[in-house]
Amino acid sequence: MKSHKQITVSQYRLDRRGFLAAACLTLIGRVSLASDERPDSTRWAMLADTHIPTVDNSANPPRNHHYFNPLGNAEKIMTAVAADPTAGMIIAGDLARLEGKIGDYENLAERIALLPEKYPVFMALGNHDHRENFRHVFKKTPGRLVSVEDRHVTIIDAPPIRFIVLDSLKKVNLTEGELSEVQTTWLKDFLADGDHIPTIIVLHHTLSPLGGGFTDVAQFYDVIRPARSVKAVLFGHSHVPGYAAFDDIHLINLPAAGYSFKENVPIGWMNATLTPTAGRFKLNTIGGPAPAEPTTELTWRQ
């Protein structure tokens, strides 16, 4: 087991009824649970880049696409999570194959239906997604939807932590992403009057300022660096799972579910146990070589 700092993660699992009750309460506003009601940890399934197509073309994978079976891979993951349900699932964008077609999202919805009824699945939008088509198929999405112009932003209160799902889709099928000034300003204001709940930000694009990521990554860093409640950022896009850090904020690149660009890179999903002070991330490989050390433990900054 790879350990950045020695930590203990409680085995406590938030029971489903408790989670749903908390989720319902948050519909009418920000709720702070009494300390004796606050669970020690919450367990989540996390993945990215499902790239679900309208038509199954897995028999003819595109060149340099490995383990390419987006529909079958998604089915495998949903079935595994359904057998041992976490509090919820996060898919960090590039839900759809290339252009975010209605049929892509309908096929994704069909795979999601393999999960238990009312199981919450939170989705970020990526460069291969289409905001309107996504909303057309997923008319009701869980969590608190935030009104940010032209963006699909969600707050997930998942005691003892909180996720904020941002939207870095700039233009459909254009690799580069952008958060926009409106969204980063909203985030800055939200974090400023925050309640110190440990927060994990989710978005699709990589956080490299060197390209391939999103244009306003510097502004994003300026917002999250001083906001001590922000502990980590989850993202996809690269199709390469991995860990890095920006100052003392953890950057967690989630594995791709749909396919890999390299034969030696695994695809799959992450099973994450999160506490107010730490996170333990276990990579479940469904294609490609499984890492020798699938579990990584991270301690949050305080």
Ligand SMILES: [Zn+2]
């Ligand atoms: Zn992408």
